[in-house]
Amino acid sequence: MRDVSATQVSGVVVTKWRVVDNVQLLLTVMGQADEARLMCTCARCHWIVREKSAEGGNKLLATCHNCGNRLELRLEGSGLLAA
Numbered sequence: 001m002r003d004v005s006a007t008q009v010s011g012v013v014v015t016k017w018r019v020v021d022n023v024q025l026l027l028t029v030m031g032q033a034d035e036a037r038l039m040c041t042c043a044r045c046h047w048i049v050r051e052k053s054a055e056g057g058n059k060l061l062a063t064c065h066n067c068g069n070r071l072e073l074r075l076e077g078s079g080l081l082a083a
Ligand SMILES: [Zn+2]
Pocket: 040, 041, 042, 043, 044, 064, 065, 066, 067, 068, 069
């Protein structure tokens, strides 16, 4: 499993995401075929994740359980992810 640092995901568009083991966040980002595990700048992979509908597109909010670092990721158009 590849790890992607929290500093490397600013501006990316997330096409797919899932949570494994309740806390680890796996992301597939536009332009990349493989899933990557999101790692915080504190080197932990323990996220509290929620989706937020916002004007201009949905967002994925991830908060590091360890250090409280907050990330806001863009989600690809709602089609894929709409319930
Ligand atoms: Zn952290």
